[in-house]
Amino acid sequence: MQAITQDEYGAPGDVLRLQEIEKPTIGDDDVLVRVQSAGVHIGDWLVTSGLPYIVRLMGYGIRRPKTKVPGMEIAGHVEAVGKNVKQFQPSDEVFGFCKGGFAEYASVSQDALVLKPANVTFEQAAAVPISAFTALQAIRDQAEVQPGQKVLIIGASGGVGTYAVQIARAFGAEATGVCSTRNVDMVRSIGASHVIDYTQEDITQSGQRYDVILDMAGNRSLSELRGALTPEGTLVIVGGSGGRFLMGFGRTLRAVALSPFVSQNLRQFMSAETxxxxxxxxxxxxxxxxxxxxxxxFPLSETPEAIAYVGQRHTQGKTVVTV
Ligand SMILES: NC(=O)c1ccc[n+]([C@@H]2O[C@H](COP(=O)([O-])OP(=O)(O)OC[C@H]3O[C@@H](n4cnc5c(N)ncnc54)[C@H](OP(=O)(O)O)[C@@H]3O)[C@@H](O)[C@H]2O)c1
Known part of the structure; x- marks a missing residue:
């Protein structure tokens, strides 16, 4: 089968290549999925480049990537099932999280797949898992968003942000999205009650205070973020920016250390795949x-271009590889 392979860290165009490799084998609890589409998210760029270096300490491999075929989220058809798998059968349409998604076939645990909703395409379904887990867990578990709360979503036009706006609204909150000029209409169209164009206006300029702030952009200071939060509000730091070593992790550590001493809740978290x-x-x-x-x-052969594009951190929603 054709797959994108990676043996070392570096720029996507330098280290990713399309190769003919063996189809993956499946265990008793696994499903062989014929991949139709694979989602691309910022984590693919981090794992391809091995930057910031802290990523390598998170189990991805210190000197070189442990996983030969990248790609963490897919949608496709069930090709075959292991002998313990009862909930899926060949030709079922599924989506979920995996290792080795940038390939014609992927071996996926049955616990990492569900049937694809009929009202979305394979491309849309592949765009869901990692980014939407992050948005859901930030809103539901970290911020514990309640109906009627005002939620500020910084980076509302990106992979996580487009889900965060919609999920905040689904939880009955009033979402305000922060993005650049070209994305204002899109962010409003997915349910943001208000949109702040960060090229024109600062988040503190209106004097509005928010019950919850989700920060995906990572380039505002802690004091600026706290200034836009209600006295008892919750800040969830989802993303960071800058630096080859820690990518803004210093700000996150300061927030977590400060939190017990202030009335506001300052949190960071790593999303989990369930x-x-x-x-x-x-x-x-x-x-x-x-x-x-x-x-x-992008077609599978242009996965390096897709990952490089996502690495620029200005996608509108999600980027998808079509296999
Ligand atoms: N904690 C976790 O478990 C977890 C999981 C997934 C992702 N993350 C992190 O979350 C962050 C966001 O991920 P993502 O996939 O959503 O990234 P993304 O798709 O690249 O989106 C980034 C968004 O940030 C916006 N942005 C850039 N500069 C901005 C600024 N100055 N003010 C406001 N918005 C700005 C961009 O909008 P414009 O194009 O309009 O500028 C873009 O839509 C990343 O740092 C990622 O590492 C964390």
Whole structure:
């Protein structure tokens, strides 16, 4: 089968190549998926480049990547199932999280897949898992968003942000999105009640205070973010920016250290991939409360270009590789 392979860290165009490799084998609890589409997110860029260096300490491999075929989220058809798999059968349409998604076939645990909602395309379904897990867990578990709360989403036009706007609204909150001029209409169209164009206006300029702030952009100071938060509000630091070593992790550590001494809640978290949340997202999609926003699609052979594009950090929703 054709797959994108990686043996070392570096620029996507230098270290990723399209190769003919063996089809993956499946264990008793696994499903062989014929991949139709694979989502691309900023984590693919981090794992390709091995930057910031802290990523390598998170289990991806110190000197070189441990996983030969990158790609963490897919949608496709079931090709074959292991002998313990009862919930799927060949030709089922599925989506979920995996290793080795940038390939014609991927071996995926049955606990990492669910049936694809009928009301979205394979491209849209592949765009869901990692980014939507992050948005869901930030809103539901970290911020514990309640109906009527005002939620500020910084980076509302990106992979995580487009889900965060829709999920905040699904939880009954009033979402304000922060993005650049070209994305204002899109962010409003997915349910933001207000949009702040960060090229024209500062988040503190209006004097509005928010019950919850999700920061995906990572380039505002802690004091600026706290200034836009209510006295008892919650800041969830989702992303960071800058620096080859820590990528803004210093700011995150300061927030977590400060939190016990102030009335505001300052949090950071790492999203987790779970079947329960995959089901929760499938239901939000089927109910029409969340619709994945897909920016550009690239063929499998252009996966390096897709990852480099995502690495520029200005995608509109998600980028997808079509296999
Ligand atoms: N904690 C976790 O478990 C976890 C999981 C997934 C992702 N993340 C992190 O979350 C962050 C966002 O990920 P993503 O996939 O959503 O990235 P993305 O798709 O690249 O989106 C980034 C967004 O940030 C916006 N942006 C850039 N500069 C901005 C600024 N100055 N003010 C406001 N918005 C700005 C961009 O909008 P414009 O194009 O309009 O400028 C873009 O839409 C990354 O740092 C990623 O590493 C963390």
């Amino acid at each position: 079947k329960e949340d995959l089901i929760a997202l499938k239901e939000l999609i089927e109910d029409g409360k969340v619709t994945p926003v897909v920016d550009r699609t």
